[in-house]
Amino acid sequence: MLSAFLRRVGQTLIVLFGISVLVFLVFFATPGADPTARIAGRNASPQTMEKVRHEYGFDRPLPFQYATMMKKLFITRDLTSYANRGEQVVPEIIQAAPVTLSLVCGSAVIWLIVSVAMGTLAAAMKGSWVDRTLIMLGLVGISMPVFWLGQVANLISLSRYHDTWLFSWVPGPGYVPLTQNPLAWFKALVIPWCVLAVMFIGIYSRILRADLVALAQEDFMRTARAKGLSPARILVFHGLRTSAITYVSLFGLDFAQLLGGGALLTEVVFGLPGVGRLTYQALTNLDLPLIMATVMYSATFVVLANAVVDILYILLDPRVRDGR
């Protein structure tokens, strides 16, 4: 058990290191242009260029540059944005994090509940028109660009049908902290939650349905039926419980990706000042240090979430618990 745990920690560290190297290479060693110019931003003065070159060690060999970069990101945390009035990057990200957290958590709750309901219902009624309709809905869900869906949602709730009883409560784009006014926080986020959840509902209901349908062929499901259990009990206790293993592992990864900035497009469309929108603003200014920092942090999130998922796996699957 302990050795397995240590091995897992070791693996995590290797992957983290790999990611940092990958991100570093993407930003500093992609053939094309001088990284100094990229960091310094548009129309930088020669003095700024010189300062950047020295600060990041672009006149030194690559490993040194890498070390400098990592120090700036994780130890001194003084990565500075040149394009954006010299603001420090890390505090900005920390400030934006609660917004993203609010958005992603709410959305995850919705997609969890709806996708489990849809996937289970479709599997239970396999082959019926209910099943076909749910499959189609799921497909439509994964076929819509989220930023476009956001625009359409805005159009409906803020303009076309804003005066009807259904949408009159919808506030304009923006964010209200939970600590300030919970109700306003909720109102501001309901529509973004749903829009962000749509694609994941599609993905997860499809995965769950496929998994449950495949499980129905398993011997143990036949045993459960031979025991005289009710179909609902078989589906939930034997089917869903077994499927939960796959579901949770995927869920953890997607959740982490969203927290790490994957919700960028949703945040942009709804004007939510989260990590994603920070990245977006950095994009429009070609503010490289900020983008690099967000990518690095999000990748870190994903790797850590991976480790958490593995632990959940151990709790969910007795076979893994015994090291197989």
Added chain:
Amino acid sequence: MTTDLQTPASPAPSVSLWRQAARTLLADKGSMTALAVLCIIVLACLLAPLYAHYVAHTDAFASNVAGSIVLNGHEVDIMQPNDNPLHLGLSPIGPTGHTAYLLGADSQGRDIAARLLYGGRNSLMISACAAVLCLFLSTLVGVTAGYFGGITDSILSRLMDIMWAVPVYLFAISLSIITVRHGLQIGPFTIEADNLLIPIIIIALVYVPYAARPVRGRVMVLRQAEFVTAARCLGVPQWRVLLFDILPNVLITLVVLGPLLMALSLLAESALSFLSLGVQAPAASWGTMIQDGEGLIYSRPVVAIAPGLAIVFVVLALNILGDGLRDALDIRNATRRSR
């Protein structure tokens, strides 16, 4: 179960497997509808240069803010005063119901319907090329890792894990922002920043881990398969085993992945273009058109809704087709049936 119809195990997917899959697919109404919709949209977009100009009577790329058109005998400005009480600012003309400006104009006074066709050309071309390139790279990675196993596999798989840990869109955005101003320089080759190859390469690259994993899995299963062992025991050279025993079987996985990858690529392309990181002006894609329409969403929603719907239709059709192909060629089903 006893309904098994015994089929002899064949070394490579025989012609009959493909034929049977084709028959299943042809009988699937959903897939056939999707295919028809897809063909119509693709043809309409690809052939745009041949007919769009004669129908729309405008240039889809030139700004036409000061222009006017004749509708029902009246000359109408393309940019019209707003409907708000003060008549402040100008809005582009809405859908006209005529072939010229069928769907109205965008903020630059350009014909949306015509741009939809040209933009579709770019969107479809980029996503199709990206999907093909991605499949090629994934096959390379997946077959190498799966067939040789051991250290090679460990290194490649770890590398894929690392790439997969970065959120796909963030990864694509990072690569795009690096190349968006200066293009890409690999040795003697330079790719300009506005070249469509750049989004193609980027999108193909970020989805390699997604597609390489199933390919690797398939190859690992095949490597253990009896006919491959037999071939190796008979002293058949490795390249022949790879080429004649492994690849034809991997092809099934690739065919199933193809439409799904193209769907993902189309969504990725539109997202990048929406963020001004994909297709660069003056060229258009459905993504850039949605961005153009963002400012007009409340006054002229059609500007953003039309390209969005186009994306939804194409991606939906691709997904349905992908599902149909998967069911028709279902590898799991096939093995279960032969047991």
Added chain:
Amino acid sequence: MAVNFPHSTSQPLLEVKDLCVSIPSYGRSVALIEHISFTLREREILGLVGESGSGKSVTATAIMGLLDTPGLKITGSVRFRGQELVGLSARKMRAIRGRDIAMIFQDPMTAFTPVYTVGWQIDEQIMAHERLSRKQARERTVQLLAEMGVPDPTRTANRYPHQLSGGLRQRAVIAMALSCNPTLLIADEPTTALDVTVQAQILELISTLRDTHGSSVLLITHDMGVVAETCDSVMVLYSGRIAETGLAEALFAHPRHPYTTALLNSIPPFYGERPHRLPAIAGTPPAPHERPAGCAFSPRCHDAQTICSTIPPLSPAGNGQQAACFFSTSGQQEH
């Protein structure tokens, strides 16, 4: 005809009459089993023998009401203690399944849901049919496991399926099947997936069930040896049809159907000189959709004649046996 079974009263427990199962395939209906009729008395052990694909499992799952492939058609009658099971509502069938009729499946490796303990799964069946608390259910579970010869039953009940050996798992499966004292136990190749030594123990266990639990057993197997050891009577299936039925002893002594003869010839004899090569039956049984007209065994039968192109009826062949062969009474099998 009145036959005295050594361990049974003459009260029929299960009466199957003209059971047919067919499935549509490419526009026509393909019969998986045809006109299966038999009677199982209380405390009787009936062996259902045949090659894979002969319809043994289909017969068993049809009786259990577990066949739910879309388009499948089941006709005929299955009477369990006088109650008709074919066409019974799903709810009523559920109450019978697991309580009155229980089933043991072939592969104990995959018979349990991997994410629950063995005990939990046995408790689940008990609580589905009887109003017992979890504690009471567990008490019975542990007792059952002990009866099945599971060492340290309290601890074993708290273990996950993958932590148990194949033999222990099959004992747990049997314990689960017996948890509600079923009057009929259907065992579908219960020993095929096990080691030879464990096989013998499990068979021994099954053959004592009628004394310890008063259960009748429908034992499905492809192994004539297993039948000889455990069964009172035998039914031989070939390609979805009954080839021969009768009491085990009589049938083994005087097989009346050439297929039975061939099956018996393929077992090495216990006594005397072993043949250099065991005779095998040439050819393979036909798949349901390519069954020949007439006797399905005729293409593989040495003695096939023109009359064999019509389906032979199941007719008495003396000694309480019945065989579906035109030559069953002429005694020509005894070469």
